[in-house]
Amino acid sequence: MPAFASTPLPPCVPIPLPAFEDNYIWTLAGDDGAALVVDPGDATPVLAAMANGLRLVAILVTHHHNDHIGGLAALAAAVPGIEIVAPHDDRIPLATRRVDDGERVRVAGIDFDTLAVPGHTRSHIAFNAGDAGGAPLLFCGDTLFSLGCGRLFEGTPGQMLASLDRLAALPGDTRVCCTHEYTWSNAAFALAVDPGNAALQARAEAVRDLRERLQPTLPVTLAEERATNPFLRCDDPAIRASAATRLGRQPVDRVETFAALREWKNVFRA
Template sequence: MARLEPIPAYQDNYIWFLQDGESSIVVDPGDAAPVLARLGDARPNAILITHHHWDHIDGLPELHARWPDVPIFAPDDPRIAIATHRVTEGDVVEIGPWRFDVLAVPGHTLSHIAYSTDQLLFCGDTLFSLGCGRLFEGTPAQMLASLDRLAALPGDTTVCCTHEYTASNARFALAVDPANAALQRRVEDVAALRGRGEPTLPTTIASERACNPFLRSDAPEIRSMLEQRLGHSPADRVEAFAALRSWKDDFR
């Protein structure tokens, strides 16, 4: 049976480790030390990279030096200096028992990709539990389209986000969507998990559809909150999403 494990790194990053028998992969190793500590003398079959930010790739030089024959799959972006395979929308990555579809999900960065297989999603910083990534390079329209795409995956898809942001995201989600009973239950679960020192991840697409305001920007109750904030009704879905993301950027 496959084992899925978030390896903590830095203050709030997770490096994902997936293992099934003798096959394993590492996703977004921003730091080599916790990966090497977790794997010991073992080595993965591959390393997957979702985007170029330092906290997702800075472990690559040391890991590549340790395992020069391990393939590294990454977006076609020169800011990721170490990669053996450049992948983009429509490509397929086959590793051991897994067959990953590569999805282009621009927004957080322009070259951001996700890896999806058998109801398992490695989404980097595009989708967080109860939140989404900041728009450092992409447009609101791009990020909304990327989130729509991920939200359309099967509800039981396991979502592997790469930051422990859920508790802070929950505060904003409750401000935007205070009457959402599913969100209230999720917030209670998050508080219990963090109280025990446990990760709030992975999550599921079904949970995020029900609770995440960035996947619910079309909901009447959220549109009403946005109208109050903006002083007018958003003209379309993109304006609504952009207003929501801007609100989160300024939320304290």
């Protein structure tokens, strides 16, 4: 599928700045125009947005991988004294505030609740804005993707499933702002797991249309994800049946169902 089209930057709306091959660096401006970015792995698109009028005052970081923090030094140099909010992890440099689970932080005039979501990495956090000038916003890094989830680099299947359960319990109108444009490839896997899901079939067609028009597939509502993302539906009989076929037996519990799906996704080719 094609890569990205350029996108304008209206205020008070989460805007994905494309970076690398498929990353998104989310930008969000408060009512006064002060803006934050999330997971700037590359400073270049952010600096370009700043040259276009973005008034950057803060950075949120979900986890330590370089495609999420690689631009921190350049942005800190460009904006002396910029606020950088990150989890407790020494692998993330330059943080001015370290946060843990259950904290509330006010950044660029917007209140965020922090949620510990280990699995992809051990210190991964998500930032949830319950009232950001519209429906709630969730910046979830590489934990939850549209129609997918992150790989398990440092956590266990049980940890990742618990993290996904926690995110799935948020209000259905929450806008999911994950950090990779993986939706099209994830759709192919989801359809292999859950071919009879009419909502998923419709979502896959919508995703195809968006990508053919060089448009982002995100944000997406959590309600859509709960209806179509197989990793959020490990209790559904259709998902358990697919996991059983993959394992050659019934999974012993929902954690094994999730683990079977994640291992299958690791090797899946459309």
